[in-house]
Structures are given as structure tokens and as C-alpha cells.
Amino acid sequence: MTRAAKQLKPECWQLPDANLLLWRGWLPETEAAASYQQLVQQLVWQQPSIRLFGREHPIPRQQVWMGDANAHYRYSGTLFAPEPWHPLVSRWCQLLSQQLEKPFNSVLVNWYRSGLDHMGWHADNEPELGTEPCIASLSLGQARRFDLKHRQQPWQLQLELGQGDLLLMTGSTQQYWVHRVPKQSRLTAGRLNLTFRYIVPIV
Ligand SMILES: O=C(O)CCC(=O)C(=O)O
Numbered sequence: 001m002t003r004a005a006k007q008l009k010p011e012c013w014q015l016p017d018a019n020l021l022l023w024r025g026w027l028p029e030t031e032a033a034a035s036y037q038q039l040v041q042q043l044v045w046q047q048p049s050i051r052l053f054g055r056e057h058p059i060p061r062q063q064v065w066m067g068d069a070n071a072h073y074r075y076s077g078t079l080f081a082p083e084p085w086h087p088l089v090s091r092w093c094q095l096l097s098q099q100l101e102k103p104f105n106s107v108l109v110n111w112y113r114s115g116l117d118h119m120g121w122h123a124d125n126e127p128e129l130g131t132e133p134c135i136a137s138l139s140l141g142q143a144r145r146f147d148l149k150h151r152q153q154p155w156q157l158q159l160e161l162g163q164g165d166l167l168l169m170t171g172s173t174q175q176y177w178v179h180r181v182p183k184q185s186r187l188t189a190g191r192l193n194l195t196f197r198y199i200v201p202i203v
């Protein structure tokens, strides 16, 4: 890890089978707020449907898959070709690769328009992410709950991810734990989350 990332001291948890680091305010407040507005306006949002128990359901949020042209990604059974990089997002991707000393070539951007938009329990463990995926998650806008639970043990962790916070999930986290962003119906403001990933390119 480079000096820039070490200067901000991360929060960490002694959890079995998981490796989590959280840098609060990795992106300064004003930059995060301006970036939220810019990305909400400039990205071309999609709301694909996924198949659950034999029925098609639109995902309960908006999203854009973005990255290098060869970084195709399968999400809940659907193959997504990446959208070209937005300059802001591309800059963060380079910064994160340098600071965390990990490669990233793509990002899933999720827009939770209000507290009604959410994401159910899942792990980011698709085969194209490799054996121990390294996921760097940047949050902008409204702070939201982020829950984690172990697949086999009664262990849970509830975090709040706020404006500019950077959460790094590495090691065996995706193998043993699942995570979600639950509904928080009373919240009216929107939130963006960007999960930077490295996916093995299709050649
Ligand atoms: O919105 C979040 O904080 C999490 C998003 C997430 O889990 C994902 O994109 O896979």
C-alpha cells in the first residue's frame, strides 16, 4: 500500500474468514457531493431484469457496468458488455490501483434513488473475479446501511457507508460472507456506490 493510502488510517475488524478495511472520507465531502450530481446526470442508467425463481424482476435500483472493453461480466446470469469509462471514474480507478497496489479494470456503479432502492444478500464471487476477489467500494451521497453475514455461522456485521467512504473487501470475504444494502424506506435522498473490480479479460 502506498503512503497516500496509509496516511488515512482505516477502520478494520477482526472477523473470521473476512478481510475488511474502511477508509472514512477517502474522497473529501465537497468533491464527493459534486461527483454524485455529475454521475447521476451524465451516466446512461440501466435497470436490467434478473430471473428469480423462474420469474423476471427488474433490479430494485439503477446500474451501469463500466470498464476496459475486454472486461465482460456475468451478473445473475446475464452477460454485460462494459460501457466506456467516465473520466471521473477512470481517475478513481487509477488512483485506487496505485494506492491499494491492486489491479482494477472495471466497476459496477449502482444508483439507489431513494431508501426504497436496495440490493439483496449476495457475494461477489463470480468465476471471472478469480479465487480471492479484491473489491474496492466507494460510496457517494446518502449514507446507507451495509450488512454482512457469515454463510455458516451466526455472525453478522452492520456498517454505515457514508459520503466518500472507501471499503475494501479482500481475501476469503466473498467465499464465506454475503452482504446486502437493505431498504431504508424513510430515506428520500439518493446514493451512488461504485465497486471497482478486476475481472479476467475475455481474449
Ligand atoms: O451499494 C453497496 O454498498 C454494495 C454494492 C454491491 O454489493 C455490489 O455492487 O456488488
Ligand SMILES: [Fe+2]
Residues within 6 Å of the ligand: 122, 123, 124, 179
Ligand atoms: Fe456486492
